[in-house]
Amino acid sequence: MCGSLLGESCSRVYNPLYNWTIPLTPIPKPPVKPTRPQPKSGSPKLKVLHLSDTHIDPMYAEGGDAVCGEPLCCRNASSEISVQNRAGFWGDYRDCDIPLRTLEQTLKFIENTHQDIDYVIWTGDIPPHDVWNQSRDGQISLIRLVAKTIHKYLGNIPIYPVLGNHESAPINRGAYYAVVVKPGLKLISLNMNYCNNQNWWLLLNATDPAGQLQWLIRELQASELTGEKVHIIGHIPPGSNDCLQIWSKNYNRVVNRFETTITGQFFGHTHQDEFELFYETIAAPRAGVYIRPTNVAYIGPSMSTFGNVNPGYRIYTIDGDYENSTFQVMDFETYYLNLTEANTNRDSKPLEYQLSYTAREAYGLQDLSPDNWHKFVLRMKNDNQLFQKFYKYFFNRSDNIGADNVCTVMDNTGINEKVEQKWRDILVNGKMDRGISPNVDPDTPPVWFDRNKFIKSQKLAHYNYGSLLFGQFMGLLLVLYHSDGLAPLIVTGNSSNVQKLFRRYLSTMIHVKYWYQFDPFDKHSKAYKSLKHVRGLHRQVSTSMNEKGDRVEGRDQLWIPQYGMVHAQFSFIGLVAMYPEKCGLHSLPAEDFDSLLYFWRVIGYCLGTDDRYNLCSGSSEEVVKLCHLIWTRDWYPVVNTVPLDCPGGEEMAKGICLAMNRVSKFIRWNVLMTYWTPILKLTRPMRLQSFGDYFWYYVIKCSMSFATKIPFFRYLMSTSARLNLSIAIRFKNYKYNNLKEEYTDLSYDNKSCPFDVKFNYTDVFETINDKESTKL
Ligand SMILES: [Zn+2]
Ligand SMILES: [Zn+2]
Structure with missing residues (x-):
């Protein structure tokens, strides 16, 4: 039980009741093309705005105590606050969410800067992190307020939301839907609360809660038959510690089965700029070992500063919309607010975001195929500079990533990480390389031979x-x-x-x-x-x-x-x-x-x-x-x-x-x-x-x-x-x-x-x- 509540960091779930396998479609998987279809250069592109984890705190107070000792700070305090502990105007890196004005000014900036947005995906978590005093009415009025604000600035653009884990009261319960966004592109919004291990209702019966995966398979199969492409959006990323392992495992199977149909996956929740790779599972002889990258999920940055990050948003460039569009993600740009600077200049300058990086250029990727992302990971292994770059973007160029997080960077050069990486290399690449390596000449001693x-x-x-x-x-x-x-x-x-x-x-x-x-x-x-x-x-x-x-x-x-x-x-x-x-x-x-x-x-x-x-x-x-x-x-x-x-x-x-x-x-x-x-x-x-x-x-x-x-x-x-x-x-x-x-x-x-x-x-x-x- 511990494992199912606290995730793998606690222990692994052994209870066989939680071990279920969802039947996939009886229709066999169509052959996967060795190289993915490339759109012609100059073909039209869609721009998609990704907003996530706004976490507006209506009680946010500038000058409030940012080090209050509670799960959420930067609210009005009764006692005197020392200068260094006072909450900033636009937000604070410490355990704080953001005031409504930050969201408003962000939306205003987006409205003025990006006039070519085709639609918005909004991956959840609207309320603040004060989970201890949320009520149903409070949640509803806040969701209304945020929705109204977004509508005010992005009103004539279609917005596709998902439910976060903070929206419902009591928390962690909640709907999913599918909608055709453009001819040939279906958007599926998943309710990831059905995989959330904090969702105690799932302990009663965790087998494909609400039949969501079964429904997903039907939707994907319908799309596959008509050649339609699918983008999946959700809040908690599958495979993360907050998502039940068995749910993630089943989801992974679904993604692998429909790898050609699913051309985009977008999540939030971690507040960090990350991506996830899906690997094909070997059914035999030993399950649970992955070898071929099949799909990638993008985890967009959060608007809230909670977790030592700068507020951010992202814009994807998608191939479409024209006849036979591939609807692949061609590239993306991540924007950030330099919080330190914004707070310093609060009176003199309007809120201004900057482009943090463009994926292909920053990471030297030919395209954003799963295979290239996989190679990127391998490259980071041997290139600390590249890793440091990724890590800076991971916190959205935060000025304050915290002492604990610096350790994470140090670990990378440590022996454990080094050995882990070698093991992963053996598992992933070592299975595809012939037993007698072309790099070995048995007649000549290697250079290191003594x-x-x-x-x-x-x-x-x-x-x-x-x-x-x-x-x-x-x-x-x-x-x-x-x-x-x-x-x-x-x-x-x-x-x-x-x-x-x-x-x-x-x-x-x-x-x-x-x-x-x-x-x-x-x-x-x-x-x-x-x-x-x-x-x-x-x-x-x-x-x-x-x-x-x-x-x-x-x-x-x-x-x-x-x-x-x-x-x-x-x-x-x-x-x-x-x-x-x-x-x-x-x-x-x-x-x-x-x-x-x-x-x-x-x-x-x-x-x-x-x-x-x-x-x-x-x-x-x-x-x-x-x-x-x-x-x-x-x-x-x-x-x-x-x-x-x-x-x-x-x-x-x-x-x-x-x-x-x-x-x-x-x-x-x-x-x-x-x-x-x-x-x-x-x-x-x-x-x-x-x-x-x-x-x-x-x-x-x-x-x-x-x-x-x-x-x-x-x-x-x-x-x-x-x-x-x-x-x-x-x-x-x-x-x-x-x-x-x-x-x-x-x-x-x-x-x-x-x-x-x-x-x-x-x-x-x-x-x-x-x-x-x-x-x-
Ligand atoms: Zn969140
Ligand atoms: Zn969340």
Whole structure:
């Protein structure tokens, strides 16, 4: 309940009653054109004025207390007010709304300055923020007053209003409508109070309140059929913390379905100059990951100063109105009132707004397509100057953005933000970039390659081999819980029974051992041959899968893309990076830890990972943070949510344990899961089932917690791991046949696998042909 009232900042809503999905139209989505239709230059344009969040305070008093300690200030006070706390004439940056005169003079300015306005969208919030003493009569008379004022100045222009969250009494309840503005353009006004999480009526039944979304779908479908375009206006932006998450999620689906019909969305409420991007959702294999920008919503600046902003308004240039207009937003201008200056010159000058910026010019956008806005966001990531520009406009050039808000700017250059951005890049772009990056030349070390550092990292790996293997093995089991991780294994057809799994994972262990031992850039070394072989396998699997990829419905990403490479890296080093001590790496010097991560950066590169996505590019702190992000956002939900997204994966993980038990006795599914469950905060109960389970569990527990604190024991553990591996290699055929006899009834063929690729999987024994591999 907390989450549904206070938004995501409090907690996420888990109540399944609030989890609903509105059925979309049965008519299939028309194909989306790769480039959006561009109007001819010189074709007519519409000018649309956007007014929002006027919040007129009839009790506003110049000289009133601007720091009154209540939610709304700048009203008459009984005591003496110090000079710096006195409210300005036109308004005040502190917790104050604006006097009626500011609205009147603004409208007068607009009337005189912009004589070409075709219509007005007015996105709500008329009354002041004094929610504690609003009455029905008071609200109505104020709404009448403001409407009359607007009518006085803009009377002969059509005005399309929406309901804000402050209009109704009691607050947060309220109507929606659709109207044809021009032939071929429909305007839909939504009542966003139906998604408002402060609307307590919704707690009773939040499933598509008032049937508004269902109605929206019908309206959009009707427009789609006739080729009409639609603009949506509303108050609270969907997707914001004030809008119920489930409502936003459904709205997002509607926007994606009708992305071609909806050519404009306009909201208010935040009092800031913002925009929202909509991304297409992947229906399978894992929902909730977005990849293609489909639509954009503009959030216009407020007239009220509430929230440290300058009063503002905006004018959009829309393609139209002529035959076959696209009704796209071509550009917009945002205007601001310099409040400080206006208050200083209150007697000498009439209220005067200035142009703050023109979107395309200020942000260097070719056009205002969702794709360009998306690229703009990515550009801001690397261009602090551009970000600062955006941030200045965000507060409408306010002189007083407040200390808290300055911190927000600082955070942007901070490590958390940096890692978040990298993660977003991996999610969004990393899914569309091929697994073997064209930026990687496996024959040439990258510019950042430092041979001495690498050799040192190999020595460290040799010394800590046991610990690394321990973390890595668990990582490789967990990757199977992802359908993205599992599918390529199934495709290769060499994981269908326990003995095959034995061969495959033994092969993997040998590969990794070569990487820890030999020079990856020396063409004659085993490491080079091994990496080349693995790249070849990846290429072969991804090519054949991507050719058949369209057979997975709703999937709009590559198989084994860069994103998958990051996951693969995570499975090798992620757990070790996050929990080194749980893998027995006690009091590892920072430099050595850094070195281990560096090793995996190099291997990531050699396998084809672009440095931009490479899990281990960046400082140790960044790598560990990124690992935590990947674990909590992408792995944990898949591993810990019942029913499992991919139950076949868990079965296979159990099979791998049966197989690899022939290499090391401690490898038992129950034992490993029992050990890792509290560390990874998994909630499914795990139980040790036999004497053997208990025995090996305590062996692991004692080794990792205590014994490994003695460096010599760590070395001993590594040596015994290597010994086990060479024994397994020597007796691989015997063990293979033995497993075959013992587990005749276990098979891991996934019948639902959408691929029928005939794949020629080769393991290390067949390709890297040298006798030494058996004599390790
Ligand atoms: Zn507001
Ligand atoms: Zn509002």
